[in-house]
Amino acid sequence: MRRVLITGGASGIGRAMAEAFADEDCEVWVTDVDERLLADCPATWRTRMADAAEETAIAAVIDEIGMAGGLDVLCANAGVKGPTAPIEKVALDDWRACTAVTLDGAFLVAKYAAPLMKAAGRGVMLFTSSTAGIYGYPNRSPYAAAKWGVIGLMKTVAMELGPHGIRANAILPGAVEGPRMERVLEAEAAAKGMTRDAVYEGYAAGVSLKTFVEAADVADMAVFLASDRARRISGQAIAVDGHTVNPDPQV
Template identity: 70%
Template structure:
């Protein structure tokens, strides 16, 4: 049976990924910093309370995976935080660093410890969750956009380094995903721009060709596909699941 680790897997997109992989017959291991959310997940999933920006904790997680599973077939480096919503001159350095630590360094650390397992096995798949903010930029969200651009460069490099060992690496760039985290973004962005929450929401939706927000399951199904044999020659790719963004920041 195939084995997948999903970071930030207890809720939102990560949980949708875990459900999609389980439906496809995978063994699922989720890691999350939210202990309460971890408790509210299916009993059949392995679970670890981990801060993905803490190298000691990540190292211990992969040691446990090695001991209990003997290896790993897929990694979904999905952990991310929204970071501050403010003009660049108003962003505090510590807020910048906290955002980059989770979004970029968290993906790096997961890949760092997954790579030896996959290289030894001669196969594996890594999927990193970026964002359309990593393709177009994102006004008032400089640290988030910078980190999401950076994980694309990281993943393309992983595809080059690990390809000779049979390991693939790809990026998913979700658009605006329905859910509690996006609701917080909408409220903060509305305040920063002097707009209503509904106007910001409509701006995101109307900025896509399909006129719609994304659901977690849309991203999850792409992750499951990229880790499957159906995508055996897909590597180093950046795939948007966003309804096709035609205007990344309407009404600004």
């Protein structure tokens, strides 16, 4: 049975990934900072409270997984949306809070997972980035910078760990239906003096398929990339977004 760790896995995309891997008969480990959401996870999942940006907490979880038999698949998924504001109004503390979870968190979990996978001579690391990591994102500079950084981290990890039989890829969701995106829509609407529906329609209009994606679509990509069917796919940033052609919903 493959052992899979998903950070930020108690809700949204992470929750969908956990459910998809559980359906594949994997042993699912989930970390999150929300105790209530963790309590709502299936009893068959191994859940742990852990802040993705706290090195001690992440090291402890990885150590526990190692003692349980090792780690086959890592989904470095934890992230936060960060502030919605033009660059000159972004506070340094808000910048650091966003990049700490979204970028530092990906680094930390990969750092501690690497020795387990190297010892096994195999493994898959999947990093949740965003289409913001290839296009930029007006009024979301901390988030975009962190997601660009995640792609650079992934490509470097793929080069370092490839000789040890370990693959690394990044998944780039576009606009994903759900509570988190609703918070983004409301924040952008307030920042731009637009209605929530106008921002939503702007996002959809900038996608070739004219629709948002579902968290399950992203999870399906994760399961595929973790499978032997993707055994020659590494170092890639793969969008699951319906083909974003204009990332700025204002236009």
